[in-house]
Amino acid sequence: MFGLIKTWKALEARGIMGINRRNADYVLKYNKRNLYPVVDDKIITKERAMAAGIHVPEMFGVIETEKEIDKLEQIIGGRSDFVIKPAQGAGGDGILVVADRFEDRYRTVSGKIISHEEIEHQVSSILTGLYSLGGHRDRALIEYRVTPDQIFKSISYEGVPDIRIIVLMGYPVMAMLRLPTRQSGGKANLHQGAIGVGVDLATGVTLRGTWLNRIISKHPDTTNSVDGVQLPNWDGFMKLAANCYELCGLGYIGVDMVLDQDKGPLILELNARPGLNIQIANDCGLTQRTHAIEAHLEALAKDGITEDAEQRVKVAQGLFGHVLGH
Amino acid sequence: MRSLTLHLKVLITVLVLLGVMVTAYQIFFLGIPVTEDETDDLWNIDAKVEFVASSKDPVKVQMFVPPLNRDYVSLNESFISNNYGVSVNRADGNRKVTWSARRANGNQTLYYRLVLTKRYSTEKAAIKGATFRDSLAVDGPEKVAAEALMAPIRQHSADVETFVGETIKRVNNLNDDNVKLLLAGDTSAQNKARVVDLLLSIAHVPMEKVHTIRLVADTPQSPELWLRSFNGNDWLYFNPDTGEQGLPNDRLLWWTGDDNLVTVDGGKKANVTFSLNNSEMNAIRLAKLTDENTDADFLEYSLYSLPLQTQQTFMIMVMIPIGVLVILVLRNLIGIQTLGTFTPVLIALAFRETQLGFGIMLFTVITALGLSLRSYLEHLKLQMLPRLSVVLTFVVVLIAAISLFSHKLGLERGLSVALFPMVILTMTIERLSITWEERGGGHAMKVAIGTLFAASLAHLLMMVPELVYFVFTFPAVLLVLVGFMLAMGRYRGYRLTELVRFKAFLKKADA
Numbered sequence: 001m002f003g004l005i006k007t008w009k010a011l012e013a014r015g016i017m018g019i020n021r022r023n024a025d026y027v028l029k030y031n032k033r034n035l036y037p038v039v040d041d042k043i044i045t046k047e048r049a050m051a052a053g054i055h056v057p058e059m060f061g062v063i064e065t066e067k068e069i070d071k072l073e074q075i076i077g078g079r080s081d082f083v084i085k086p087a088q089g090a091g092g093d094g095i096l097v098v099a100d101r102f103e104d105r106y107r108t109v110s111g112k113i114i115s116h117e118e119i120e121h122q123v124s125s126i127l128t129g130l131y132s133l134g135g136h137r138d139r140a141l142i143e144y145r146v147t148p149d150q151i152f153k154s155i156s157y158e159g160v161p162d163i164r165i166i167v168l169m170g171y172p173v174m175a176m177l178r179l180p181t182r183q184s185g186g187k188a189n190l191h192q193g194a195i196g197v198g199v200d201l202a203t204g205v206t207l208r209g210t211w212l213n214r215i216i217s218k219h220p221d222t223t224n225s226v227d228g229v230q231l232p233n234w235d236g237f238m239k240l241a242a243n244c245y246e247l248c249g250l251g252y253i254g255v256d257m258v259l260d261q262d263k264g265p266l267i268l269e270l271n272a273r274p275g276l277n278i279q280i281a282n283d284c285g286l287t288q289r290t291h292a293i294e295a296h297l298e299a300l301a302k303d304g305i306t307e308d309a310e311q312r313v314k315v316a317q318g319l320f321g322h323v324l325g326h
Numbered sequence: 327m328r329s330l331t332l333h334l335k336v337l338i339t340v341l342v343l344l345g346v347m348v349t350a351y352q353i354f355f356l357g358i359p360v361t362e363d364e365t366d367d368l369w370n371i372d373a374k375v376e377f378v379a380s381s382k383d384p385v386k387v388q389m390f391v392p393p394l395n396r397d398y399v400s401l402n403e404s405f406i407s408n409n410y411g412v413s414v415n416r417a418d419g420n421r422k423v424t425w426s427a428r429r430a431n432g433n434q435t436l437y438y439r440l441v442l443t444k445r446y447s448t449e450k451a452a453i454k455g456a457t458f459r460d461s462l463a464v465d466g467p468e469k470v471a472a473e474a475l476m477a478p479i480r481q482h483s484a485d486v487e488t489f490v491g492e493t494i495k496r497v498n499n500l501n502d503d504n505v506k507l508l509l510a511g512d513t514s515a516q517n518k519a520r521v522v523d524l525l526l527s528i529a530h531v532p533m534e535k536v537h538t539i540r541l542v543a544d545t546p547q548s549p550e551l552w553l554r555s556f557n558g559n560d561w562l563y564f565n566p567d568t569g570e571q572g573l574p575n576d577r578l579l580w581w582t583g584d585d586n587l588v589t590v591d592g593g594k595k596a597n598v599t600f601s602l603n604n605s606e607m608n609a610i611r612l613a614k615l616t617d618e619n620t621d622a623d624f625l626e627y628s629l630y631s632l633p634l635q636t637q638q639t640f641m642i643m644v645m646i647p648i649g650v651l652v653i654l655v656l657r658n659l660i661g662i663q664t665l666g667t668f669t670p671v672l673i674a675l676a677f678r679e680t681q682l683g684f685g686i687m688l689f690t691v692i693t694a695l696g697l698s699l700r701s702y703l704e705h706l707k708l709q710m711l712p713r714l715s716v717v718l719t720f721v722v723v724l725i726a727a728i729s730l731f732s733h734k735l736g737l738e739r740g741l742s743v744a745l746f747p748m749v750i751l752t753m754t755i756e757r758l759s760i761t762w763e764e765r766g767g768g769h770a771m772k773v774a775i776g777t778l779f780a781a782s783l784a785h786l787l788m789m790v791p792e793l794v795y796f797v798f799t800f801p802a803v804l805l806v807l808v809g810f811m812l813a814m815g816r817y818r819g820y821r822l823t824e825l826v827r828f829k830a831f832l833k834k835a836d837a
Contacts, residue, residue, distance in 0.1 A: 007825045007832060016828050020658060021818035121707040128710035130760065191765070215830045280830050 015285030017276060026290065030169065030251025031272050038248040039270040043087045043141055045248070052247050054240065055266045057083075057258075058144040066127060069120050075142050083146075084119065086126040087139040094131030095187070096122050097145060097159070109159055146266065149259040151232060155197075157181050157221040162188045163199070163237055163257045166274050166286070169297060170245030170309065172238055172316045173289045175199040176278045177206055177231065182221050188256075190277045195219060197226045198282030202321020204234025210280035235313070236265045242309040242316075244270055254278075292319050334816060338809045345805030352800055359609035362795040366443055368401070368607045369541055371578075373438040375588060376597045379430035383592035385410075387425040390537075390581035390588075391438060394421075398442045398578060406437035420581045434593065442578075443607075462527040471504035472525055479525070486531060486557045487571060493525050494518075494553070494569030515551050519566050522553060532556060535584060536563065538577040543603045549580055549587060629798055637798075642675070644797045647807050649674050649784035654814055656783070661821030662776045665757050670777050672750050674785035682785060686778060689751075692724055693774070696755035697762070704759075718752040 011018075038044050049056045060082060061075035076082060084096040096119065097109040105113050123140045125131070132138040152161045159180030166173045176196045183193030190196050195216070198207035206229040208217045217227050231237070241255040244267065254274025258266050279286055296315060300307065307315065352358045359366075379385050391414070394400050405412045410425040425436055464472060475496055483489035497505055497518050508521045519535055526533045534556075537549040552573060553564045563573035573579075581587070590596040614630060629640050649671040656662045664670050677685040699720050703713050725748065754777070762770035787793065797803055820828075 004822070004825055007829070008820060010832050011820060011825065011828055014831055016820075016831060018818070018820040018824045019661075020821060024816050024818045118707065124709050130710050210830065213827055213830060280828065283831070 011285075015288035015291075016279055017286040017290075019276065021287065022273075022276060026168070026252040027273055031253075032249070035249045036272055039250060039253065039272045041087045041139075042085060042089075042269050043139060045267075045270055046141075046143075048247055049267055052243070054243060054247065055263060057146055057260070057263075057266050057268070060142045060144065062087075063123055063127065063140040063142070066124060069123050069127075072120060072123060072142070073116075081145040083143050084123060084126070085141045085143065086131040087141050088132040089126075089138075094122075094126055099145070146258045146260045146268075147262065149232065149261045151229070151259070152179070154224050155179060155219050155222065155226050155229060157219065159184070159187060160258055162268055163231070163259070164196075164274065164278060165237065165241035165255050165257070166278060167241050167245055167253050167255055168290050168293050169251045170242050170307075171293045171296070171312045172201060172241050173293060173320070174278050174282055174284070174286060175201055175237075175241075176281045177226075179209075179219060179226065181211070181219070190275060195226065196277055196281035198278075198284070199231060199234075200321060201238070202317040204231040204237070205229065206231065207282060210277055213277070213280060215280060215283065232259065233265055238313045238317070239309055240265050240267060242312045246309070289320055331816070334812060338812050341805045341812070342809040345802045345807075345809065348802035348805070349800045352802070358613060358799060360796070361792055362608070364609040365606040366609045368605050369440075369442050369578075370603050370605065371440045371442070371539065372601045373440075374599045374601070375425075375436040375438070376595075376599075377434055377590050377593040378595045379432065379434050379593045381429075381431045385425075385427045385430045385434070385593050386591040387436060387593070387596070388589045389423050389425075389438065389598065390585070391421050391423050392440065392442075392539075392578060392580050393419055394442070398444055400440060400442045402439075402441040404437075404439045406439065410436065418583065420583065430593075458530050459527060459532045461530065462524055464524060464528075468508060468524075471507045472528055475502070475504045475508075475525060476528055480529075486555055487562055489529065489531060490522075490526065490533070490553070490555050490562065490564055491569045491571055493522055494564055494566060497521050497525070498567060498569065515566055519551060519553060522566065526555070534582050536582050537580050537587065538573070539580050539600060539602075541576040541578055541602065541604070544601075547600055547602075548598075549600075550577070552577070554582075629801060641794055641798050642678070644801060644804065645788040645794055646671060646675075647804055648793065648797065649788050651807055651811065652784040652787055653780055654811060656776075656780050658814055658817060659821060661823030662780060663773050664777045664780045665754055665761075665773055669750060669754060670780035671784055672747055673754075673777070673781035674788060676747055676750070677781065677785040678789070682782060685785075686782065688728065689778065689781075691728075692721060692751055693755055693758065695724055696721055696751070697759055700755055700759040701762075704763075714752060714756055717755055718748060721748050721751050721755070 038048060043059075043062055046056050046059055060077075060079070061071070063069060063072065063075070080101045081099050083098070086094040089095065098106045098119075099109045100107045102113055105115050106119065107113055126138055126140040129136045129138045146160050148156065148160050155161075156179045161177060161179045163175065163177050165175045175198070177199055178188040178190065179195040179197060180188050181193050181195055188194045190210070193212065195209045195211045197209035199205070200207060206227050208215060209226045210216065211220060217225060219226050237257055237259075240257055244253060244255045245251070248270055250270070250272055252272075252274075254271040256268040256271065258268055260266055276286070293316075296319070353360060373389070373391075375387060375389060377387065387410075391403075392398075392400075393416070405414075405423060405425070407425050409430070410427045412423060412425055414421060414423050416422075423438065479489065479492045479496055483492045496502065497508075499505055500509075500513065505521070508524070509517055523533050523535075532555060534554050536552040536554050538552055539549060540547055551566055553566050554561045554573075555564070556562075562571060564571055588596050588598050629637060629644075632640065650668065653664065653668065653670055657664060657667075673685075673689065679685075680688060696717055700713075700717055703716060708716070758770055758774055761773055
């Protein structure tokens with residue numbers, strides 16, 4: 001009992017945010033319910049982003065009804081690699097990544113060979129709402145498959161590593177690089193076994209990582225060090241993330257981005273309830289940082305100033321950057 | 327934000343206060359028992375009137391019966407008599423029953439029976455009494471003796487209370503010559519009361535004789551005489567033998583005044599014997615009885631006024647918030663993962679029919695078989711709705727099979743499985759199977775065990791009879807629960823499992 005109280009006190013002192021605090025003080029406070037569809041439906045997110053001139057993976061087509069599944073062949077066209085996603089999927093469930101064609105069949109990114117019927121069944125499952133948040137009908141989205149930048153080759157097992165930045169009222173608060181592992185099956189979700197690696201907000205240099213709630217510094221599959229890697233185009237990522245506040249209007253989001261080897265930083269999706277493991281990856285609590293931003297906003301509100309994305313990135317980098325020196 | 331917090335605090339305070347106050351009102355003012363086992367004394371008083379009727383005249387028997395306007399509630403009153411007409415009338419704060427018959431012969435026996443209880447008595451009626459009266463006429467040596475006695479009494483008393491007490495003490499001092507003279511050799515309680523009355527009348531203090539019955543079981547007794555005087559607010563009762571003030575709790579006021587208990591016209595040798603016995607009765611049943619027999623309808627707007635069948639439904643329904651509370655605490659405070667939000671509560675309700683151990687077994691068996699069917703269906707690549715329908719039908723068939731087998735084996739308990747909510751089971755199987763595929767078997771097991779644990783805990787709590795009784799009788803407690811739930815809505819502390827989840831931070835801190 002005393003041990004638990006001690007743990008509680010220690011976590012509180014380090015500003016570690018728990019689920020209850022995240023929900024009460026951030027998600028419920030900053031995210032208006034009526035704006036959720038913008039982030040929950042990836043198709044709407046994509047349309048908004050394209051309208052705002054923000055780069056996203058190209059959308060090949062949308063399937064809305066069972067009848068339209070027949071169009072799948074036509075949508076795919078001659079492409080050998082593509083991604084099929086539920087528009088309202090949660091936690092990366094229901095995503096099918098086809099990496100190549102093999103005779104009449106397709107090969108997924110994890111090496112499994114599947115037939116066209118299996119893909120159609122997957123699309124059908126998506127439409128019936130098997131993967132959607134509320135279990136209601138959904139749309140399937142067929143889009144460009146991102147080819148990760150070569151920089152990740154050494155520290156990633158397979159799949160697409162992505163970069164998650166938590167953004168509070170347009171200010172980046174914390175960043176993490178998510179690396180798929182053999183266990184996660186090419187997916188970049190931490191609860192499925194992917195690694196999260198903290199990133200210094202100012203420089204884009206990786207810190208140590210977290211894997212299954214543990215702190216690590218080597219990738220379990222490649223045994224290469226995950227820390228000390230300089231992510232390219234870091235300021236581009238930061239600006240992209242900061243811009244997402246205007247894009248969706250939600251005050252507390254997790255922005256998931258990828259670095260495509262041809263197209264540069266792209267926004268994959270937004271998350272209105274970003275997970276908390278990013279804290280372990282950065283070995284730092286979120287609460288202190290969000291409080292700092294809230295204080296900064298209060299000061300700005302007193303002077304009647306609003307800052308644009310570029311200024312917000314500068315502020316965040318000034319406040320939270322260069323953690324390596326500590 | 328701050329105003330919202332204040333708003334919430336006010337709301338919580340109001341709800342909790344309201345809940346506590348309503349419950350307190352029910353407990354302390356209405357006297358509704360807190361537990362179902364609470365019992366109360368129930369007194370059964372029989373007054374048996376015997377007399378010999380003369381064959382010539384019509385017979386009229388009059389007897390005082392308790393006025394019942396103080397402290398006690400009558401649950402049942404009956405006048406048992408053959409061939410007698412009965413009427414009850416009130417006069418001067420007394421109640422009198424009159425039995426009458428045109429013709430009667432020989433030994434006659436009449437009964438009066440009263441069942442009463444002390445609990446649930448309504449508020450006392452406004453008490454009225456005289457505070458002044460004229461002196462009784464007295465002269466000669468009595469007057470001198472009385473005045474001689476009065477002087478020290480006046481000196482030793484301050485108010486009506488002490489004055490009456492002092493008077494009674496003096497009258498009981500039989501060595502006093504003045505007292506001897508006034509009593510004239512008769513030291514009965516009746517005579518003493520007469521002398522006290524006389525003395526008090528000289529001081530213009532009103533005094534009334536009160537005849538009481540003692541609530542004590544199986545002891546033959548006759549009415550006991552007490553004196554009472556009105557002090558402007560309340561009656562003060564005095565023991566005529568000792569001058570002690572205050573009527574003991576076990577005395578029941580039968581009648582007041584100088585008249586005899588019973589008067590018989592057209593008969594003789596009237597005699598009244600009392601027999602009392604008491605029994606204990608379940609307090610809540612007593613409350614219901616009282617409610618029916620008096621106009622104190624304090625159960626009128628409670629759930630007890632519903633038809634019995636509806637009451638049983640509500641006994642289950644009022645417990646659902648308790649179950650929900652368990653889930654709330656387990657999920658938000660402890661951090662246990664469950665399938666869906668309220669699925670565990672529904673499963674807990676199903677456990678009512680099956681009993682806990684058997685229910686868990688059935689749930690496990692059906693879910694396990696359903697899961698294997700589901701994983702087989704996975705290969706067939708069916709759409710969701712048809713697949714769910716197949717699983718549901720399979721669950722129904724499975725339940726029917728289990729019922730049939732257990733019936734053949736003589737296990738009647740197996741039949742209760744039919745009441746297991748099938749749709750819930752089907753959804754549980756479906757979601758569990760998706761969880762299994764997406765997050766792996768370990769996670770699915772964790773969630774399934776969490777669900778079963780939450781359901782069992784909720785079930786056990788929802789089945790505690792004392793709790794069911796309490797919530798059903800004092801539904802305002804639910805407001806307190808809502809207050810707690812509202813507070814939980816803004817709880818920002820860690821969940822217990824998060825302390826484990828974030829342990830990595832501390833390990834490093836130690837190193």
